[in-house]
Amino acid sequence: MxxxxxxxxxxxxxxxxxxxxxxxxxxxxxxxxxxxxxxxxxxxxxxxxxxxxxxxxxxxxxxxxxxxxxxxxxxxxxxxxxxxxxxxxxxxxxxxxxxxxxxxxxxLEPVIFFQLEGLNRVYQKDIILCEAQGHYTRVVLEKHELLVKESISSIKDVRNY
Structure with missing residues (x-):
């Protein structure tokens, strides 16, 4: 196979x-x-x-x-x-x-994976804004926000945010 x-x-x-x-x-x-x-x-x-x-x-x-x-x-x-x-x-x-x-x-919708408590899948279409906050990135979604322990430059495939 x-x-x-x-x-x-x-x-x-x-x-x-x-x-x-x-x-x-x-x-x-x-x-x-x-x-x-x-x-x-x-x-x-x-x-x-x-x-x-x-x-x-x-x-x-x-x-x-x-x-x-x-x-x-x-x-x-x-x-x-x-x-x-x-x-x-x-x-x-x-x-x-x-x-x-x-x-x-x-x-299939483009997906970004974030490590928070476990692995979190976020669809790119749901991202409103990504904002650098030191070594973290604030990810604003329609219904909630995530604070990800990654710099914005290390997040792959984030476009136009």
């Missing part, structure tokens, strides 16, 4: 994690992530439980499950699965999936 996806022309980068703890630890560095491909059967925690944890953390990116077990398909839609692929997975299915994801990507 890694080879089929990683070499596809629509894929800029494909990251593979050996375990759930590594993925959860790296979440804040995955701000450019477009989707998650999860195996239902994984060590430590299954893909469905991981998906629930991602949703709990307000990560609303497309989730694609792959498995040899069709009986988990209905449960995958409880976490708004984008797709559920049964193994063995052909290159045609991978190509079709990536085409559908690619058509979705322009519709």
């Amino acid at each position: 890694q080879e089929m996806i990683g070499k596809h022309p629509l894929v800029d980068e494909f990251l593979c994690f050996d375990n759930v703890k590594s993925l959860l630890f790296e979440l804040e560095d995955l701000s450019d992530t477009s989707a998650f491909l999860l195996d239902v059967e994984m060590p430590e925690i299954n893909g469905l439980e991981l998906a629930k944890e991602l949703r709990k953390r307000q990560i609303n990116l497309p989730l694609i499950f792959m498995t040899a077990y069709p009986e988990f398909a209905l449960e995958s839609y409880e976490v708004s699965a984008f797709d559920y692929l049964l193994k063995p997975i052909s290159q045609d299915k991978v190509d079709s999936l990536l085409e559908r994801l690619n058509s979705l990507v322009p519709q």
Whole structure:
């Protein structure tokens, strides 16, 4: 699977994690992530439980499950699965999936991640103003404000604020 996806022309980068703890630890560095491909059967925690944890953390990116077990398909839609692929997975299915994801990507809203208590996702469209305050940045949103322990120059992808 890694080879089929990683070499596809629509894929800029494909990251593979050996375990759930590594993925959860790296979440804040995955701000450019477009989707998650999860195996239902994984060590430590299954893909469905991981998906629930991602949703709990307000990560609303497309989730694609792959498995040899069709009986988990209905449960995958409880976490708004984008797709559920049964193994063995052909290159045609991978190509079709990536085409559908690619058509979705322009519709995804630009997001900025801030580290406060946990990881906070802020959609750029919701930002009214970013203002430098020493080594902090005040981020004004429609309904509330955030004081982020980052200089304004270190916040990536903040444009026109």
